[in-house]
Amino acid sequence: MDDPLVLDANAVAGDLAELFGFEVTSATHRCGHCGNVAAVGTLLAWTQGPGVTLRCSACREVVIRYVRTATHTYLDVSGASYIAAGH
Amino acid sequence: MPEPLAWQIGKVTAIRAETPGVNSFTLELPSWRAHRAGQHYDVRLTAADGYQAQRSYSIASPPSRAGEVDLTIERIADGEVSPYFHDVIEVGDRVELRGPIGGYFAWEPPLGGPLLLVAGGSGVVPLMAILRERASAEARPPAALLYSSRTFDDVIYREELDALAAADAGLRVIHTLTRAQPPDWTGHARRIDRAMLAEAIAAAGAEPLAYICGPTLLVEAAANGLVELGVPPARVRTERFGPTS
Amino acid sequence: MTEGFVSRGFVGRSRDPGERAGRVPPGQYLTEGFPVLSAGPTPQIPLDTWAFTIEGLVRTPVTWSWQEFTALPSRDWTVDISCVTKWTKLDTAWHGVSLDDLLAAVEVDPRARFVTAHSFGGYTTNLPLTDLLNNQAFVAWEYDGRPLEPAHGGPARLVVPHLYLWKSAKWVRGLRLREEDEPGFWESLGYHNRGDPWREERYSGD
Numbered sequence: 001m002d003d004p005l006v007l008d009a010n011a012v013a014g015d016l017a018e019l020f021g022f023e024v025t026s027a028t029h030r031c032g033h034c035g036n037v038a039a040v041g042t043l044l045a046w047t048q049g050p051g052v053t054l055r056c057s058a059c060r061e062v063v064i065r066y067v068r069t070a071t072h073t074y075l076d077v078s079g080a081s082y083i084a085a086g087h
Numbered sequence: 088m089p090e091p092l093a094w095q096i097g098k099v100t101a102i103r104a105e106t107p108g109v110n111s112f113t114l115e116l117p118s119w120r121a122h123r124a125g126q127h128y129d130v131r132l133t134a135a136d137g138y139q140a141q142r143s144y145s146i147a148s149p150p151s152r153a154g155e156v157d158l159t160i161e162r163i164a165d166g167e168v169s170p171y172f173h174d175v176i177e178v179g180d181r182v183e184l185r186g187p188i189g190g191y192f193a194w195e196p197p198l199g200g201p202l203l204l205v206a207g208g209s210g211v212v213p214l215m216a217i218l219r220e221r222a223s224a225e226a227r228p229p230a231a232l233l234y235s236s237r238t239f240d241d242v243i244y245r246e247e248l249d250a251l252a253a254a255d256a257g258l259r260v261i262h263t264l265t266r267a268q269p270p271d272w273t274g275h276a277r278r279i280d281r282a283m284l285a286e287a288i289a290a291a292g293a294e295p296l297a298y299i300c301g302p303t304l305l306v307e308a309a310a311n312g313l314v315e316l317g318v319p320p321a322r323v324r325t326e327r328f329g330p331t332s
Numbered sequence: 333m334t335e336g337f338v339s340r341g342f343v344g345r346s347r348d349p350g351e352r353a354g355r356v357p358p359g360q361y362l363t364e365g366f367p368v369l370s371a372g373p374t375p376q377i378p379l380d381t382w383a384f385t386i387e388g389l390v391r392t393p394v395t396w397s398w399q400e401f402t403a404l405p406s407r408d409w410t411v412d413i414s415c416v417t418k419w420t421k422l423d424t425a426w427h428g429v430s431l432d433d434l435l436a437a438v439e440v441d442p443r444a445r446f447v448t449a450h451s452f453g454g455y456t457t458n459l460p461l462t463d464l465l466n467n468q469a470f471v472a473w474e475y476d477g478r479p480l481e482p483a484h485g486g487p488a489r490l491v492v493p494h495l496y497l498w499k500s501a502k503w504v505r506g507l508r509l510r511e512e513d514e515p516g517f518w519e520s521l522g523y524h525n526r527g528d529p530w531r532e533e534r535y536s537g538d
């Protein structure tokens with residue numbers, strides 16, 4: 001990839017746990033763009049920006065993004081066709 | 088997970104120099120919760136005017152030490168948080184943290200092995216937590232650590248790694264020093280490459296569970312290299328540090 | 333919980349604008365560097381496939397190749413830029429073509445009130461058309477006297493210095509003129525639709 005800005009999703013695992021209410025990087029997701037099924041932890045994270053963008057490691061399309069404003073957190077998971085957490 | 092994560096205030100109870108530029112900080116936590124090897128805490132600093140800076144630091148200590156965690160932190164020259172730890176923090180100071188965090192880049196004995204750990208610089212911290220966890224497990228899978236450092240003096244946990252490897256035939260530690268080597272050095276003296284990764288796979292065993300941690304470019308090169316050498320991508324877990332920390 | 337906690341002796345990066353305070357919008361701090369921010373991988377676009385298109389509510393959509401685009405009348409621009417992540421950089425030097433000159437080539441339909449900028453890599457941002465007119469905006473292919481680096485949006489990026497920098501779409505590939513506003517990548521996730529730093533229009537509802 002050769003992109004010095006990219007991190008792994010576990011870099012924002014704390015934020016994600018706060019948003020989802022559970023430890024989500026070990027949960028499975030299906031990419032809504034290419035169908036890749038993998039742990040949320042395999043998503044690639046761009047954290048330097050107005051918000052955080054998590055992209056599929058297979059096709060690089062956006063799977064999850066979120067923005068923290070002064071008062072709210074906006075979460076967009078429309079790029080995932082599912083997130084599956086075991087219980 | 089029992090409750091959502093919350094920020095808590097920890098107290099620094101000890102500071103230990105590991106190598107020039109790398110210190111371990113012991114933090115006593117009012118709401119400590121047992122972590123898994125490989126997990127991290129988020130640390131948040133707040134200035135008087137409300138400005139905040141936040142970073143993640145891997146937990147070095149094993150979960151058997153209840154009530155506290157060790158964070159091993161390298162001082163990054165133009166960083167914002169690590170210089171504060173090295174230059175300002177004293178025993179008794181308070182630090183705001185949140186954790187333990189990270190379910191994916193974590194290992195515990197039921198996940199099995201063999202284990203192939205690849206570290207660049209302070210990327211060794213979560214991998215050391217894994218090796219410490221492995222050492223106290225009943226069933227220890229074969230393991231190999233491939234560890235890249237700049238110089239001999241930069242090798243974090245060097246003596247402990249020597250001792251672990253000496254006492255355990257199933258653990259192989261492969262060092263490479265990329266910038267300068269002592270006169271009697273017999274280890275590798277170049278950046279991690281395919282030959283070294285192949286050596287590590289041979290030492291660990293077939294189809295290892297791989298954990299790679301360090302600067303982004305090293306992590307990507309190692310992950311690609313392992314996959315090219317036949318390790319299934321689903322068995323390669325990465326933690327990139329990014330350009331600065 | 334941890335409300336009101338302050339880290340003893342923590343100051344963080346220098347945030348005092350000193351004597352240039354008047355040029356720094358509220359809530360911003362000055363930076364000497366040029367931070368790189370992104371929502372995705374840096375596109376690598378060969379110049380022989382690069383093209384810039386203006387379409388939508390125009391009489392004739394126009395597409396320029398790299399040769400054609402960089403041959404347009406262009407000039408130097410020195411402007412202050414502010415990112416919503418709170419850094420401001422003064423006196424940044426660019427070279428490129430004004431939006432006035434670009435829009436003159438397409439004959440804008442009088443129904444057009446909004447613009448969506450599209451980038452290689454999929455990024456989008458939206459603005460009122462009026463914010464692009466009267467020398468307020470340009471498309472730049474040089475920064476600081478050198479070809480614009482990919483990390484900062486090269487081969488070419490939109491620059492709209494009077495709005496927060498997320499409106500200055502990196503890797504811009506074209507504009508679509510519309511009658512209705514359509515929130516772009518960040519505007520659809522909590523950021524302000526217009527983004528005026530002097531009114532601190534960071535988030536929707538500000």
